[in-house]
Amino acid sequence: MKRVIAAHAHAVEDKAARRTAILQAADVSFAAGPGHLPTAAVIASATGLAKGTVYLYFQTKEEIFAALLLQKWSTVMKESQALLQTTKGTRAAKVSAFLAGLVAHLENHPELLRLDALGYSVLEKNMSHAVLVTHKAEFMMRLEKTGSVIDSALRLTEGRGIQLFMRTYALTRGLWQSYQHTEETVSAGVIISQRLVANPFGAELRDALTEYWRGALSVCADRR
Amino acid sequence: MKRVIAAHAHAVEDKAARRTAILQAADVSFAAGPGHLPTAAVIASATGLAKGTVYLYFQTKEEIFAALLLQKWSTVMKESQALLQTTKGTRAAKVSAFLAGLVAHLENHPELLRLDALGYSVLEKNMSHAVLVTHKAEFMMRLEKTGSVIDSALRLTEGRGIQLFMRTYALTRGLWQSYQHTEETVSAGVIISQRLVANPFGAELRDALTEYWRGALSVCADRR
Amino acid sequence: MKRVIAAHAHAVEDKAARRTAILQAADVSFAAGPGHLPTAAVIASATGLAKGTVYLYFQTKEEIFAALLLQKWSTVMKESQALLQTTKGTRAAKVSAFLAGLVAHLENHPELLRLDALGYSVLEKNMSHAVLVTHKAEFMMRLEKTGSVIDSALRLTEGRGIQLFMRTYALTRGLWQSYQHTEETVSAGVIISQRLVANPFGAELRDALTEYWRGALSVCADRR
Amino acid sequence: MKRVIAAHAHAVEDKAARRTAILQAADVSFAAGPGHLPTAAVIASATGLAKGTVYLYFQTKEEIFAALLLQKWSTVMKESQALLQTTKGTRAAKVSAFLAGLVAHLENHPELLRLDALGYSVLEKNMSHAVLVTHKAEFMMRLEKTGSVIDSALRLTEGRGIQLFMRTYALTRGLWQSYQHTEETVSAGVIISQRLVANPFGAELRDALTEYWRGALSVCADRR
DNA sequence: AATGAATGAGCATTCATTCAT
């Protein structure tokens, strides 16, 4: 039986629902806002709760966004795993499907990399150790799962998959940040190399990732 | 003739020296501190100047660090250019020397990537438009210079070099951020994949960059 | 039933009481200090609250004093209205009672004109538009009420009362400012005309206002 | 022989000229700006001097404006004296000419009352005692001169003139401040009594002053 | 559990004035 969230969330399922509601409100608030984290007051009122209530579900504001980010990357990883396991054909075909899926997801969820960019410098500076450990352990678990799916889908040495995924993640995150910088440079009126602005971010990312994976998986003959 | 900077820096070279002194003090203060920017008071006293004096040379605190970051990346790019132009031999040898030099530089200047990680989210939020444009234009100019050196050293199509450098930069920056995350995860007591912690950052970065450049420059034969 | 204000003012009447407490503390702090507004920290500690709490009740420091000034003038106007409506007898008797009451009130509340002197140049420079409008509208409402009481008490043409009151207010405010100047001149050791210092401010004001009202209400025969 | 002000003002007349230049620049800067005093830097550059140089001629910034205000009121008083001494006819004619001249002057020099409004609360708070005394003594001297001209022109008891002038000044200053308030109230969108906004400031002032002088000089028959 | 009132640490920047050159 579906139930509307009660005024007081006593049942376990109500509490989980309230937590989810806060996460969603935080997500929406962040996506709508400028670069930085919305204030606790904004999140609370977007959720329809009082400020104090939010702190019954999360210890700090940053914890909310850390949880949100973990959730979002988990989704990405699950999708990637599914694509790798579903796609039939050559290794190249699988990689291609994986990358295309990743790029498409990021294009459809532009707030993901925006939030991710805050990660190291902002989110972790204000979380209790215990929660931080929990998050990191969870993230690592999913990462290793993803890595092992890559290993088996592409028939790689054990442990190679997680490494590839980490580097894919790194290139993605780094490229997004550089791309923001580039876009701002352009909008500031500086004339820059055509090569850097010809492509939208998605195409740029696909190209870069494709090159990386080609290098990572290939026995290569230098073109000259 | 050596000259001590006078109590009042009237001469142009004294003013430049004072500006440099502030930059160095800011650098040291940032390197010594935790993640965030040192306060204006700290920078001033580290330079041996009064707070107000700092604001004669920079409009905002963030401008100091933006200038510092620009300076640091400029140095990196100049070194890279020199290596590419100096190294003799095959294209692979040149790339190898370039990457080795880059990695070594970053290992010797660990504060560079720490500061860089603040870049987008922190530094640009409080700079006058004019200065921002100047910085970006300067950065872009150096980037294009570097790109064209890559083009000619490796005999690439024009414009390819800047793209390669941007992606190198992106992978570097992204990997560093992920690596911080990983290190913290380990130190938090979470057990993680051996593959991710076997290498120090420098080695990890070299591997990843090597793979990327291999993919970017090669005609590849898929290993299977 | 008397109630002590709780540590947290949840009830509406408690909130009003806290607001009033802040106003009073601000009043006392201003009266005790030199010419300029006390700092936010001073007001807060005089109220026995934390700085942040003060900002739950007022948006800016200046708003506090604007509210205080409005309150003080409102009181003056109410008293004046009462005097005009209560006093029996000739028009001259009513005017005389009104002026005597006004002068007495100002003598008993010396901080009123001190605060008023800051009005235009200081208070309004830092208030949100909305609050400013509210204050001005409230002031104007009371002013018109006062004007209409004057109209009917003295049987004047409609609209004449508000004009008379405004000019009374203007002469009062201007004379106080000049008087401060004069007092300081004397205390600086400058010898000045006996006529300017013979009277204390109250007497001076009464004389001046009496002359003004005589001129405003009379059919006059030039003495020569 | 006229001479352009030299780079170094050694001669006494050059120094006086430089002082005058600063006063004029301050006047222009204040008139052009918003309500508050222009910064020392602005005054200096408007004069074409360096900041430090300004402080060779005035001890504090406020002293500049105090001197300016004194100069301006002196001019007003001289004009008033001239009008009173020149105008022929009845006492009423003389008063009328005097008031008309005063109002006209103020209408032509709108910055005068703007600057005057800062007087007590701003200018005097930062002047050395010695200079303050000098200014006040000078002002008082001119005031007494004006008063005695009024006395003789209107054949009043000695000392009455200075009192009348002071009250005229007070009503003027107070009315201007109230008028500013009223104008802002209107521009804020508050609907106010027609009587208060029907007249421009000059007409309002003339009416009020006329009423005051009528009361001050007349033997009056209450209209009822 | 929910509320929302109370807390208070934290900090860049301006600008009048001084003083070395």
Place this chain on the structure above:
DNA sequence: CATGAATGAATGCTCATTCAT
């Protein structure tokens, strides 16, 4: 005398978090 570089005091306000109700 003129300069303009150096000084440093001075302070309102936000907002994450706590805790009385």
